[in-house]
Amino acid sequence: MSILEAVNVTREYRMKAETVRALNGVTVRIAPGEFVSIIGTSGSGKSTLLNLFGGLDRPTSGEIRFDGRSLSTASSREMSRYRLESVGMIFQSFNLIPTMTARENVALALAFAGAGRQVRLEQAAELLTRVGLQNRLDHLPTELSGGEQQRVSIARAIANHPRVLLADEPTGNLDSRRAAEILEILAGMREADGRTIILVTHDQQLATRHADRIVRLRDGLVED
Amino acid sequence: MNHIDIIALALRNLRQSRLRTILTMLGVVIGVGAIVTMVSFGLGLQRNLLRDAFARIDLFTSITIIGPGADALLAQSDGREEDGGTPEQPPARVLDAAALAELRAIPGVRYVQPQITYQGIVRYAGRTRRIAVGGAPDNIDFNPRFNDLLAGRYLQSPSSAEILITERFLANMQRRPGSPRSGGGPFRPAPLKSDEERRREAETAIGQTLTLLTLSGGPGGPAESTESVFGIPLPGNSNTINTAGYEERVFQVVGVLRTGEGIDFMPGGNALAWLPFAEVERLRQVQGDPLRQLGEMIAGESGYQNLELRVADLSQVEAVREELRRRGFNFFSISNQLEEVRRVFLIVNASLALIGGLALLVASFGISNTMIMSIRERTREIGIMKAIGGSDGEIMRIFFFEAGLIGLAGGVLGLIAGWGVDRLANLLANRWIARQAGQGLRQIDFFSIPWYLAAGAILFALLVSLIAAIYPARHAAKVDPVIALR
Numbered sequence: 001m002s003i004l005e006a007v008n009v010t011r012e013y014r015m016k017a018e019t020v021r022a023l024n025g026v027t028v029r030i031a032p033g034e035f036v037s038i039i040g041t042s043g044s045g046k047s048t049l050l051n052l053f054g055g056l057d058r059p060t061s062g063e064i065r066f067d068g069r070s071l072s073t074a075s076s077r078e079m080s081r082y083r084l085e086s087v088g089m090i091f092q093s094f095n096l097i098p099t100m101t102a103r104e105n106v107a108l109a110l111a112f113a114g115a116g117r118q119v120r121l122e123q124a125a126e127l128l129t130r131v132g133l134q135n136r137l138d139h140l141p142t143e144l145s146g147g148e149q150q151r152v153s154i155a156r157a158i159a160n161h162p163r164v165l166l167a168d169e170p171t172g173n174l175d176s177r178r179a180a181e182i183l184e185i186l187a188g189m190r191e192a193d194g195r196t197i198i199l200v201t202h203d204q205q206l207a208t209r210h211a212d213r214i215v216r217l218r219d220g221l222v223e224d
Numbered sequence: 225m226n227h228i229d230i231i232a233l234a235l236r237n238l239r240q241s242r243l244r245t246i247l248t249m250l251g252v253v254i255g256v257g258a259i260v261t262m263v264s265f266g267l268g269l270q271r272n273l274l275r276d277a278f279a280r281i282d283l284f285t286s287i288t289i290i291g292p293g294a295d296a297l298l299a300q301s302d303g304r305e306e307d308g309g310t311p312e313q314p315p316a317r318v319l320d321a322a323a324l325a326e327l328r329a330i331p332g333v334r335y336v337q338p339q340i341t342y343q344g345i346v347r348y349a350g351r352t353r354r355i356a357v358g359g360a361p362d363n364i365d366f367n368p369r370f371n372d373l374l375a376g377r378y379l380q381s382p383s384s385a386e387i388l389i390t391e392r393f394l395a396n397m398q399r400r401p402g403s404p405r406s407g408g409g410p411f412r413p414a415p416l417k418s419d420e421e422r423r424r425e426a427e428t429a430i431g432q433t434l435t436l437l438t439l440s441g442g443p444g445g446p447a448e449s450t451e452s453v454f455g456i457p458l459p460g461n462s463n464t465i466n467t468a469g470y471e472e473r474v475f476q477v478v479g480v481l482r483t484g485e486g487i488d489f490m491p492g493g494n495a496l497a498w499l500p501f502a503e504v505e506r507l508r509q510v511q512g513d514p515l516r517q518l519g520e521m522i523a524g525e526s527g528y529q530n531l532e533l534r535v536a537d538l539s540q541v542e543a544v545r546e547e548l549r550r551r552g553f554n555f556f557s558i559s560n561q562l563e564e565v566r567r568v569f570l571i572v573n574a575s576l577a578l579i580g581g582l583a584l585l586v587a588s589f590g591i592s593n594t595m596i597m598s599i600r601e602r603t604r605e606i607g608i609m610k611a612i613g614g615s616d617g618e619i620m621r622i623f624f625f626e627a628g629l630i631g632l633a634g635g636v637l638g639l640i641a642g643w644g645v646d647r648l649a650n651l652l653a654n655r656w657i658a659r660q661a662g663q664g665l666r667q668i669d670f671f672s673i674p675w676y677l678a679a680g681a682i683l684f685a686l687l688v689s690l691i692a693a694i695y696p697a698r699h700a701a702k703v704d705p706v707i708a709l710r
Contacts, residue, residue: 056705084613095608112613
C-alpha cells in the first residue's frame with residue numbers, strides 16, 4: 001500500500017498560444033516511511049510533480065492518491081485541509097513570511113489548524129528547539145542565515161504532524177555544509193517519526209545520500 | 225483560524241502599511257463626516273421647527289371646520305383644503321346653530337367653538353392699524369394657547385371692556401408702516417429677545433387703553449386705507465385715517481399672549497387681539513364685514529366661517545374626521561399637515577445624506593484600490609498561507625476584516641469629525657447671532673445627531689467598506705499558490 005501515488009499523471013500549462021506539457025504520463029508510488037529522491041534537470045517536471053503531491057496544483061489528467069484516496073474529487077476546502085494536515089512542504093527559497101519572527105511563522109501553521117494563541121506559541125518554540133533554533137525564536141527571517149531560515153521552514157512543515165514531508169530543492173540556496181545539516185534533519189524526521197520524505201533535487205550526490213530510492217524524471221517522463 | 229486570529233492578522237497587515245491605511249481611512253472619515261454634518265443639520269432644522277408642534281398634543285386634537293363662506297371658497301381656489309377637496313366634492317355645509325348642535329353630538333367631540341374674526345381699526349399708543357380681532361372662547365380649559373400669557377390675565381367676563389392682545393400685536397404696532405412684515409406665516413423665526421425682555425415689554429402694555437373704531441355703515445368706506453395711502457407708507461398717527469363715521473370704543477389691555485416659537489397654530493389664525501366672543505359677534509353684525517357679506521352672497525346662506533372642534537382624545541381623532549367627512553363637513557386638521565412637513569423633511573434629509581454618501585462612495589473606491597494594491601504586494605504571502613494550509617475562506621476573511629476595520633475606524637472617526645464640525649459651526653453661528661442681535665439670547669442648537677444617525681453612519685461606513693472589499697478579497701482567495709511561490 002502506497003501513501004502517495006501519482007497514476008499516469010499529466011500536467012499541461014497553457015502559455016499564450018502553445019501548450020507546455022510538464023508531465024507526460026507519470027506513475028510514481030511512494031511507500032509509507034520511504035525516503036525518495038526525485039531528480040532531474042530543470043524543466044524535467046520534478047517540481048510540478050511535487051506541487052501535485054503537495055496539493056498546490058491539480059493534474060490535467062491522471063490522478064494523485066493519498067493513502068489510497070484520490071485527490072481529484074477533493075473540493076478546494078478539502079485540498080486546503082490536505083495541505084494543512086497531511087503534507088508539509090519545504091521550498092528552496094524558504095518562503096517564510098518576512099514580517100513575522102521565526103516563532104510566529106511556525107505558529108501561523110498552527111493557527112490555521114485552530115490552535116489557541118498560547119498553545120501555538122509554546123508549540124512553535126518546541127518545534128524550533130527541535131531544529132536547533134531555541135536561541136532564534138524571536139528573530140525575523142532577515143536576521144537569520146539561509147540554513148537557519150530553512151530550519152524554521154522545516155519546523156513549520158512538521159507543525160501539524162503531517163505523514164509526508166515534501167522538500168523542493170531545500171538546499172539549493174545553501175552552501176554544502178548547511179545543505180548537509182538540512183538533509184540530516186530531514187533524515188532524522190524519518191528516523192524519529194517514521195515520516196515519508198520526498199526530496200526533489202538536481203544534485204545527484206545529495207539525492208543518493210539518504211534516499212532509499214531515486215526516481216529520475218526527464219521531459220515529463222519517469223526514466224527507468 | 226478563529227476571528228480573533230484573523231483580526232490580529234488584519235491589524236498587523238494594516239499596521240505594516242500605516243500611511244496607506246491612514247490615507248484610505250481619511251476618505252471614509254470625510255465621507256462619514258459629510259453625511260453626519262449634512263443630515264444632522266437637516267434633523268436639527270426639523271427638530272427646531274417642529275419641537276413646539278410635536279410637544280403639544282393639543283394641536284393634534286384640534287380640527288377646523290370650514291364653512292361655505294368666502295374663506296372656504298378662497299381655500300378651495302388656493303388648493304389649501306386638505307381633506308377630499310376634489311372638484312367633485314359637494315360644497316361645504318353651512319355652519320349655523322343646527323350644524324353646531326349636530327357637531328356637538330358627535331361622539332368624541334369635547335367642544336365646538338365658532339371661530340370668528342373681525343377686521344377692526346385699532347388705535348393704540350398713538351398709532352392706528354387695521355388688524356384682525358378674534359372672538360375669544362368663554363371657556364379656555366382645553367385651549368392651552370390662551371393660558372400662555374407673557375403678562376396679565378385672561379378676559380374675565382364676557383361683557384367687560386377688556387381686551388387680550390398678542391405679542392405680535394405689540395411688534396406690529398412698533399413696526400413702522402410699510403416696513404417688511406415679520407412673522408406672517410406659521411413658520412416664523414424664534415424671537416431674538418430673551419424671555420426677560422419679552423416679559424418686560426409685555427408688562428408695560430398691561431392697563432393701556434386701546435380704541436377700537438367701528439364703522440357704523442356698510443361695506444366699503446375707509447376699510448381699505450390702512451397703513452398707506454396709494455401704496456405710500458405713512459407714519460402711524462391718527463391723522464392718516466379719516467375717522468369720520470366710526471364709532472369709538474375703548475378697551476383696557478388685561479393680558480399679553482405669548483407668540484409661540486416654531487409653528488404657531490393659534491386657533492383663529494392671525495388674530496392679533498382677542499375680545500370676548502359675544503363682543504366680536506356683535507361688532508361683526510354692526511360693521512357688516514365685507515368678506516362675510518361676500519360669502520353670504522355666494523353661498524346664499526349665513527353661518528360661521530370656521531369652527532374650532534376639539535376632540536377629547538387623540539385616539540378618537542381619526543374616527544371624528546371620518547364622521548365629519550361622512551356628514552359632508554369641510555375641515556382641516558394639523559395632523560395631516562404635519563405629515564406633509566415630515567415628508568418634506570424626509571426628502572431634504574435624504575438629499576443631504578445622498579450628497580454625503582457620494583463622498584463615501586469615492587472613499588469606497590479608495591478602499592478597493594488599497595486592498596488591490598495590498599494584495600498585489602502580498603501575493604507571495606497569500607501563496608505561503610495557502611501552501612501551509614490556509615483555506616480560501618480564511619484568506620478572504622483576512623481581507624474583509626482589513627476593509628471592515630478601515631470602515632469601522634473611519635466611521636467612528638468620521639462621526640467624531642462630523643460632531644466636531646457641528647459644534648464649531650454652532651459656536652460660530654451663535655456668536656454671529658449674538659453679535660447681530662445683542663447678548664442675552666437663548667443659544668440655539670442648529671444640529672441634531674440622534675443615536676440612529678450615529679449608528680447608521682458607522683454601519684453604513686462598515687457596509688460600504690465590506691462591499692468595496694468583495695472584489696479584492698475574492699481575488700486574493702483565487703491566488704494560485706504555484707504561481708505565487710514561483
